[in-house]
Amino acid sequence: MISIYPTIYHEFQCKADRCENTCCQLWTIDIDEPTAERYHTMTGPLGKSLRQAITVDEEGSHFVFSKEQPMCPLLNEKGLCKVVLELGEEGLCDTCHMHPRFYKYIEDLELCGVGLSCEESVELLAKDNNRELVFTIEDDDNEFGPDERLKLENVFQLLAFDLEPALFQYIPSPSGKYYKQLLDIYKITEPIDEAWTTQVNALSKDIDQVVTSVKSYVHQQDISIFNKVYQYILYRQIDMLADYSLEAIIGYAKDGTEYMLMTSAIEGNPLKQIARWSQQIEYDEDNVELLLQHYETLQ
Numbered sequence: 001m002i003s004i005y006p007t008i009y010h011e012f013q014c015k016a017d018r019c020e021n022t023c024c025q026l027w028t029i030d031i032d033e034p035t036a037e038r039y040h041t042m043t044g045p046l047g048k049s050l051r052q053a054i055t056v057d058e059e060g061s062h063f064v065f066s067k068e069q070p071m072c073p074l075l076n077e078k079g080l081c082k083v084v085l086e087l088g089e090e091g092l093c094d095t096c097h098m099h100p101r102f103y104k105y106i107e108d109l110e111l112c113g114v115g116l117s118c119e120e121s122v123e124l125l126a127k128d129n130n131r132e133l134v135f136t137i138e139d140d141d142n143e144f145g146p147d148e149r150l151k152l153e154n155v156f157q158l159l160a161f162d163l164e165p166a167l168f169q170y171i172p173s174p175s176g177k178y179y180k181q182l183l184d185i186y187k188i189t190e191p192i193d194e195a196w197t198t199q200v201n202a203l204s205k206d207i208d209q210v211v212t213s214v215k216s217y218v219h220q221q222d223i224s225i226f227n228k229v230y231q232y233i234l235y236r237q238i239d240m241l242a243d244y245s246l247e248a249i250i251g252y253a254k255d256g257t258e259y260m261l262m263t264s265a266i267e268g269n270p271l272k273q274i275a276r277w278s279q280q281i282e283y284d285e286d287n288v289e290l291l292l293q294h295y296e297t298l299q
Contacts, residue, residue, distance in 0.1 A: 002110065003137070004111050004158075006113055007130075007136055007149075009114055009136075012101075012124060015120045017080050022075070024071065024081065025072065026065055026070060027065055028065065030095060031054065031093040032093055032095070035093040036093070039051065046087075049082065050074070050083070081096075083096075099118075102114070106159060111155070113236060115278060116233075117278040117283050119275055122274050130228075132151060133151065133231040133232060135152075136149065152168050153165055159238065170226055170229075173254075173258065179210060180204070183200055183204045188290070189281065189291070190284055192279055192280045199263065203263070203266065217265035218261075218265075229256075229257055230254065234253045237253070244296050248299060259277060260274050
């Protein structure tokens with residue numbers, strides 16, 4: 001097995017109560033069966049709190065957050081998880097324990113990462129001095145040394161995709177026609193909340209102004225973070241090449257990055273815009289599928 005990690009992976013540590021946009025909100029979290037059994041039989045105040053927070057249906061046990069209950073009820077007044085405080089991280093269900101880490105398996109490759117929906121992940125990506133993604137590599141046979149570093153094109157090469165280096169570089173493309181098409185397809189994604197719908201609709205009202213703002217932003221700001229984000233999206237979706245064309249994957253990554261650039265130019269705070277996009281798109285499998293199918297039909 002060969003394991004590949006973006007260099008930020010090894011630096012990641014949850015910010016817990018220091019996070020301004022906690023992951024413990026907005027989601028429906030599936031609880032693995034062994035953990036659910038433990039939670040359902042746990043005694044004491046924590047056991048009672050857990051059972052009150054769990055929704056059980058024919059598909060199993062879940063923590064369900066809603067508009068009425070957007071935050072996990074197991075957070076205390078300081079924003080810390082009661083489960084971790086009492087049981088340690090090993091007391092968490094698999095999803096909560098793993099998030100925002102992700103793992104993809106393709107043949108003998110394990111592709112690891114930390115999701116961009118997480119505030120800390122995006123901050124680490126921004127702090128990294130490289131202008132593009134850099135990866136470390138580990139393997140069972142010690143074929144690769146500990147100082148070995150890969151670029152994204154090298155990762156694709158390991159999967160027998162020998163692509164033009166230019167395909168791995170993000171170039172902004174502000175234009176009214178392009179932005180209208182992008183926003184039209186984003187309007188039909190399932191919204192994570194009302195704020196997402198409001199944002200997409202606001203951008204659509206004056207596309208010419210958005211184009212002007214993006215051009216000015218690109219001229220005045222260092223946009224290297226968006227190149228790294230573009231590459232990160234490609235990296236996360238490599239496994240989808242089993243079902244979709246390379247062109248569809250690139251279209252998905254390009255539009256996502258362009259949307260984050262648009263919102264950053266209009267609203268500022270690019271790190272927040274990156275995390276919001278990831279929450280809305282990457283963490284909703286239906287939205288990922290909808291978009292990839294759309295880009296596939298354009299080929």
